[in-house]
Amino acid sequence: MFEAIAFYLFAFLTIAMFFITVTTSQALYALTALAAGMIFISAFFFILGADFLGAVQIIVYTGAVMALYAFGMMFFDTTREVKEKQGNKYIIVGLSTLAAVLVVVIFAAPMVSENIVALYPAIDGVGNTQEVGLVLFTKYLIPFEVAAVMLLVAMVAGIVLAGKKMDLSITLMNDVEIEEEKNKKVLS
Amino acid sequence: MMEIGLNHYLVLSTILFAIGLVGVMRRKNLLLLFFATEILLNAVNVAFAAISHYYGDLTGQMFAFFVIAIAASEVAVGLGLLIVWYKRHGSIDLDALTTMKG
Amino acid sequence: MEKYLYIALFAPLVGSLFSALFAATPKKLFTGIVGSLLIFTSFAASTMLLLYILKTGAPIHVTMMTWMETGDLYIPFGFVVDQISVTMMMVVTLVSTVVHVYAIGYMDHDKSFNRFFAWLSAFVFSMMILVMSDNYAGLFIGWEGVGLCSWGLIGFWYHKESATWAANEAFIMNRIADLGMLIGIFLVYWNTGTLQYDEAFAVMPGLDTAILTWMGIFLFIGAMGKSAQFPLHTWLADAMEGPTPVSALIHAATMVTAGVYLVVRSNELYSLIPNVGLFIASLGAFVAVFAASMALVNRDMKRIIAYSTLSQLGYMFAAAGLGAYWVALFHLMAHAFFKALLFLGAGNVMHAMHDELDPFKMGGLKKVMKWTWIMMTIASLALAGIFPFAGFFSKDTILEAAFAEHHFVIYGVLLFTAGLTAFYSFRLVALIFHGEERYKIFGIHPHEAYRFMLIAMSPLLILAMIAGIFKEPFFGMVEEILGAAEYHIHSHAIALIMLVGTQIFVALAILYAYKKYANKNVTVPDGTSAIENSFIYKLLFNQYYIPYFYEEYIVKPYRELSEVFWTKVDMKIVDATVDGIAGIVYGTGEKTRQMQSGNLSTMLKWMVAGLVGLLLLAVVFGLAARYSDEILVFLSALGV
Numbered sequence: 001m002f003e004a005i006a007f008y009l010f011a012f013l014t015i016a017m018f019f020i021t022v023t024t025s026q027a028l029y030a031l032t033a034l035a036a037g038m039i040f041i042s043a044f045f046f047i048l049g050a051d052f053l054g055a056v057q058i059i060v061y062t063g064a065v066m067a068l069y070a071f072g073m074m075f076f077d078t079t080r081e082v083k084e085k086q087g088n089k090y091i092i093v094g095l096s097t098l099a100a101v102l103v104v105v106i107f108a109a110p111m112v113s114e115n116i117v118a119l120y121p122a123i124d125g126v127g128n129t130q131e132v133g134l135v136l137f138t139k140y141l142i143p144f145e146v147a148a149v150m151l152l153v154a155m156v157a158g159i160v161l162a163g164k165k166m167d168l169s170i171t172l173m174n175d176v177e178i179e180e181e182k183n184k185k186v187l188s
Numbered sequence: 189m190m191e192i193g194l195n196h197y198l199v200l201s202t203i204l205f206a207i208g209l210v211g212v213m214r215r216k217n218l219l220l221l222f223f224a225t226e227i228l229l230n231a232v233n234v235a236f237a238a239i240s241h242y243y244g245d246l247t248g249q250m251f252a253f254f255v256i257a258i259a260a261s262e263v264a265v266g267l268g269l270l271i272v273w274y275k276r277h278g279s280i281d282l283d284a285l286t287t288m289k290g
Numbered sequence: 291m292e293k294y295l296y297i298a299l300f301a302p303l304v305g306s307l308f309s310a311l312f313a314a315t316p317k318k319l320f321t322g323i324v325g326s327l328l329i330f331t332s333f334a335a336s337t338m339l340l341l342y343i344l345k346t347g348a349p350i351h352v353t354m355m356t357w358m359e360t361g362d363l364y365i366p367f368g369f370v371v372d373q374i375s376v377t378m379m380m381v382v383t384l385v386s387t388v389v390h391v392y393a394i395g396y397m398d399h400d401k402s403f404n405r406f407f408a409w410l411s412a413f414v415f416s417m418m419i420l421v422m423s424d425n426y427a428g429l430f431i432g433w434e435g436v437g438l439c440s441w442g443l444i445g446f447w448y449h450k451e452s453a454t455w456a457a458n459e460a461f462i463m464n465r466i467a468d469l470g471m472l473i474g475i476f477l478v479y480w481n482t483g484t485l486q487y488d489e490a491f492a493v494m495p496g497l498d499t500a501i502l503t504w505m506g507i508f509l510f511i512g513a514m515g516k517s518a519q520f521p522l523h524t525w526l527a528d529a530m531e532g533p534t535p536v537s538a539l540i541h542a543a544t545m546v547t548a549g550v551y552l553v554v555r556s557n558e559l560y561s562l563i564p565n566v567g568l569f570i571a572s573l574g575a576f577v578a579v580f581a582a583s584m585a586l587v588n589r590d591m592k593r594i595i596a597y598s599t600l601s602q603l604g605y606m607f608a609a610a611g612l613g614a615y616w617v618a619l620f621h622l623m624a625h626a627f628f629k630a631l632l633f634l635g636a637g638n639v640m641h642a643m644h645d646e647l648d649p650f651k652m653g654g655l656k657k658v659m660k661w662t663w664i665m666m667t668i669a670s671l672a673l674a675g676i677f678p679f680a681g682f683f684s685k686d687t688i689l690e691a692a693f694a695e696h697h698f699v700i701y702g703v704l705l706f707t708a709g710l711t712a713f714y715s716f717r718l719v720a721l722i723f724h725g726e727e728r729y730k731i732f733g734i735h736p737h738e739a740y741r742f743m744l745i746a747m748s749p750l751l752i753l754a755m756i757a758g759i760f761k762e763p764f765f766g767m768v769e770e771i772l773g774a775a776e777y778h779i780h781s782h783a784i785a786l787i788m789l790v791g792t793q794i795f796v797a798l799a800i801l802y803a804y805k806k807y808a809n810k811n812v813t814v815p816d817g818t819s820a821i822e823n824s825f826i827y828k829l830l831f832n833q834y835y836i837p838y839f840y841e842e843y844i845v846k847p848y849r850e851l852s853e854v855f856w857t858k859v860d861m862k863i864v865d866a867t868v869d870g871i872a873g874i875v876y877g878t879g880e881k882t883r884q885m886q887s888g889n890l891s892t893m894l895k896w897m898v899a900g901l902v903g904l905l906l907l908a909v910v911f912g913l914a915a916r917y918s919d920e921i922l923v924f925l926s927a928l929g930v
Contacts, residue, residue: 004190011200018204018227022211027220034223041230044197048241050249057233060256065226065263069219072267076219076274092213095898100206102905106912107198135246136253147257154261161268213895221890286888 006047014040031069038062051128197238204231218270218280222263229259291342292352295371298335298379299418301328302386306411309404317403319394325407326390329414333383340376344767349373351424365485370424373768377619378421378551381626384749385543386414391746392634393535395739396641400533406446410539413439417544421551425485426475429552433471433516436545437464443540444532456528463525467515474508477501491558499563506559506566509552517549517603520577524837526600530592534637537592542599542633543626550606550622557615564613568697571611575703578604580834582710586717587830589815590647591639594718595632598673601711602629605688608700614691616768620761621684628672628680628754634747635666639722642736643729649718650814654727659738663723665751670719672754674712674796680757686792687761693788705792712796716803724808731814 017037021030038061045054136144170178208231211224233252240248274280305328309321339350349372358365371379390410397403416439420432438461445457479485481501482493494502513519518526529541540546553560553570560567578601585597602625609618642659643652656663672679675686685708692701729736738744832838885896914921 001190004192007192007196014200015203015207018207018211021223021227022207022214027217030220030223034226037227038230041234044234045237048197048237050237050241050252053233053237053249053252056253056256060260061226061230065260068263068267069223072219072270075271076280091895092210095213095895095902096206096209099209099898099902099905100202102902102909103202103205104199105909106905107195107202131246132249132253135250140250143254147254151257151261154264158264158268161265162271209898213891213898216891218890282891283889285890289886289888 003047006043010040010043010047014044027073031066031073034069035062035066038066049128052132194238194242197242198235201231201235201238204234207231216282218273218282218285221282222266222270226259226263229255291339291350294335294338294342295350295352295369295422298332298339298383299369299422300415301332301335302411302414302418304328306408306415309408309411312404313402313408315404316401321404321407322390322394322397325411326387326394329383329387329390329411332414332418333380333387336376336379336383339371340380343371343373343376344763347373347767347770357427362483363479365425365427367428368424368486369422369428370487371422373771374551374554374619375421377623377764377768378547379418381547381623382414382417382421382544384753385626385630386410386539388630388746388750389535389539389634392538392637392743393533395743395746396535396637397533398740402446406443406533409439409442409446410535413443413540413545417548420548424487426478426487426490427485429555430468430471430475433468433512433548436540436548437461437468437516440464440529440540440545443536444529446532446536450531453531456525456531460525460529463522464515467512467522470508470510470515471512474505474510474512477505477508481505487555494559494562502559502563503566506556506563509556509559510566510570513549513552513607514573515549516552517546517607518600519549519573519603519607520580521836523577523581523600524833524840527593527596527833530590530596534592534633534640537596538630538633538637541596542629546599546603547606547622547626550603550610550618553607553610554615554619557610560610561613567611567613569611571608571692571697571700574604574607574609574611575700575707576604577601578608578707579703579710580604582707582714584830584833585714586710587827589650589831591636591649591718591722592633592647594649594714595629595636598632598711598715599625599629601707602673604707605685605704608704609688609691612691612695612697612700614688616765617684617687617691619768620764621688623760623764624672624680624684624754624757627750627757628669631665631669631747631750631754632673634743634750635662635669638662638739638743639736641739643734646729646732646734648814649721650728651732652722652729653725654723655729655736656723657727658736659723661738661744663719665744665747666723667719668751669754670715673715674800675708675792676796676800677793678755678758680754683758683761686789689788689792690785705795708792709795709799712799713803716800717807720804720807724804726810728814 014037017033017040020033021037024030024033039058042054042057042062045051045057168181173181205228208224208228211227212221215221215224233255236248236252236255238248240246240252270280277284305325308328309325312318312321343349349370351368351370353366353368356364356366390407393406393410397406400406413436416432416435418432420429420436423429423432441457441461444460445454447453448457475485478490481497482490484490484493515522526541526546530537532540560570581597581600581604585594585601588594588597602621606618606621606625609615609621638659639652639655639662640647642655646652668679672681675681689701689704689708692698692704829835885892887893
């Protein structure tokens with residue numbers, strides 16, 4: 001029973017938060033609502049017994065990603081109201097509803113749900129974190145490593161794209177050129 | 189109703205996905221568009237986790253895990269690009285972004 | 291013997307192709323000489339074949355190769371040389387040789403000398419295919435070939451508007467008649483299963499008379515076009531726009547006789563349907579008197595001779611319609627000789643008079659052009675049917691046949707026409723060669739034609755005189771396959787009266803013509819005399835207003851109709867449809883181009899739309915797969 005209450009409560013909250021995110025005209029409200037929604041999503045993960053995933057969701061998503069977005073918002077001039085010229089409202093809502101209905105139909109159809117078979121069955125007795133660790137470092141090792149490399153690349157890319165004067169590399173220039181750069185900055 | 193089954197989670201995930209779609213289609217400010225994209229990814233994560241739980245298979249959680257990793261890197265790169273664009277054009281309104289008009 | 295067949299058939303083709311190589315270059319004498327030599331070769335080969343047929347009486351039958359073999363249809367390129375075709379071959383090659391040599395002199399100053407010989411030899415080749423073929427399809431190939439070459443030769447001087455018009459008229463009228471002939475050929479194939487003469491004729495006696503009647507009628511319609519019977523006759527007189535050798539060869543001796551050949555060749559068919567035969571004979575008699583009446587008052591030398599040809603063709607058809615096929619063929623042969631001679635003589639006169647055609651502007655030319663005068667007079671005598679020249683033997687036999695079969699109306703008409711024929715032929719001779727020299731008013735200085743041209747004409751002269759002696763051997767040769775119908779009039783006395791009476795009637799007509807036109811009082815009519823303004827004169831002079839009728843009531847409405855079809859149907863409907871399709875494609879492209887607006891929001895919306903589409907498909911196919919058995923049951927209940 002608790003499960004049901006929790007599910008419905010968090011479901012309602014999540015939907016409300018995300019709804020605010022997509023409909024508000026104030027960017028700050030959207031950001032805040034998004035962050036709240038992410039927290040409530042992690043609640044779902046805990047309900048489902050995916051402890052590790054829930055923790056990761058809070059740390060990475062709500063912590064890092066939202067922080068990134070917050071910094072980004074500071075950079076852009078988003079304090080003023082977002083003026084949006086709207087296209088046809090009905091198309092948007094209609095398309096989305098239709099998509100949702102269709103997906104539900106697909107999943108609810110007996111054919112799909114009858115054929116699902118477990119590939120990597122859970123082991124009873126151990127906690128979720130240990131299970132995740134066991135599978136992650138054996139079966140999913142290669143994706144894990146590749147993801148690491150990808151994160152590195154993304155980090156470097158983010159720095160290069162966002163930084164100032166990133167086309168110059170100070171460690172590769174000699175002192176004379178550094179002086180020139182400094183003077184240029186003073187004069188301009 | 190009381191017994192929460194897989195279908196409940198799937199319906200929830202679908203609703204969240206639909207909300208994300210609405211946001212993607214509706215938003216004209218690029219930054220807010222990215223927010224809607226995040227919603228999409230989260231909805232999918234919920235679905236993965238639910239299926240994983242109900243079929244006793246850890247694959248779903250693994251997938252959700254990697255989705256989170258990818259989302260993070262995507263945000264980093266995306267925001268970087270957005271910054272570059274903003275520096276060059278001074279606006280992140282979508283309607284002003286039509287240089288690839290066909 | 292087969293090699294003679296192939297030589298006779300293909301020598302003209304070689305000559306034509308050789309001359310065609312030089313068609314665009316200035317006159318080269320050797321094209322004419324080579325062409326004439328090759329036609330003479332064909333003549334020699336035909337003579338060998340004639341001697342062979344006379345000796346053995348056995349036809350030569352070759353199949354060169356297969357043309358079509360699909361399903362039940364088998365049409366070969368096959369050739370047969372039997373008594374009928376060897377007669378035609380002799381006529382065609384002999385007259386062609388004479389005309390080729392003559393044309394070397396006639397077309398002397400023409401700059402398209404080489405092209406002329408190419409067309410002329412091509413014509414001879416087509417005619418040979420026509421007469422030597424052993425099935426209706428080959429006949430049709432030759433039929434169309436001679437039509438085409440006739441077009442090219444009538445319109446030879448294509449810069450002249452009247453010449454091209456006449457060429458088109460000839461070809462189109464022939465084409466109209468060919469439709470009938472094609473239907474006839476289809477009927478033959480449909481009912482007998484083959485187009486080979488011998489096989490088709492073997493089956494025909496067993497067929498229903500109604501079908502045979504239709505076959506005969508339609509094939510005769512084709513003959514009507516080619517042999518210019520009423521109402522498809524107007525092209526023949528207009529065809530005189532072509533050079534005179536062309537008129538001599540094509541419109542006297544060969545092409546126009548193709549219709550007669552068709553009827554004679556199909557004699558086994560026409561013997562089974564005597565009613566159609568009677569119709570053909572009546573039409574022939576009508577055309578004979580009809581054409582002769584128009585020749586009475588005409589003032590164009592070649593046209594008079596053309597109407598005379600038309601009239602004699604009527605005689606031939608009358609004979610063929612009455613069942614006297616061998617008589618028709620014999621008359622064809624004799625007529626070819628003296629008519630070609632007449633035309634070539636007229637060509638001499640034209641050359642001498644600088645292409646003047648009105649005989650009233652000539653006169654007294656016998657002093658300057660003695661040989662031409664002699665030849666034309668003898669040819670006219672032969673045409674009139676005076677004993678002992680060639681025409682007597684053939685024309686009189688036709689008259690006898692009509693009388694003996696008790697078709698007295700046809701007999702009367704043909705007899706009357708014989709008188710008219712004599713009158714207008716000698717009217718022409720008298721106006722041109724006798725009387726005062728009216729041409730001096732116009733400042734023309736005539737001279738006789740080249741020696742070699744006269745020498746070339748001499749074989750025709752001799753044959754026009756002596757061809758009568760071939761009648762019995764000819765009859766002996768063809769009686770096997772053309773029906774041995776000797777026409778005996780029961781009482782010897784009546785036969786003698788008829789013979790002598792006809793001769794006297796004709797002689798009187800000749801004398802009357804001389805009296806009227808060979809005296810010194812003949813002047814150039816200028817449209818003011820009483821006769822010229824009389825109704826009958828006007829009617830005959832304007833060819834019974836038939837060309838006018840065709841122009842006003844057939845050609846003009848048809849042209850209007852064509853214009854309507856062009857502007858209203860073709861441009862508004864067909865073109866509009868095609869343009870409309872293109873417009874739709876273009877418009878669709880324009881509209882969908884707006885999808886590429888570069889606007890990310892729009893693109894995202896399209897993406898979601900596509901996603902929805904795919905989901906829909908997934909649902910539909912999933913349901914179909916899941917419930918496939920039930921769907922099959924449902925559809926079979928519906929009866930699919």
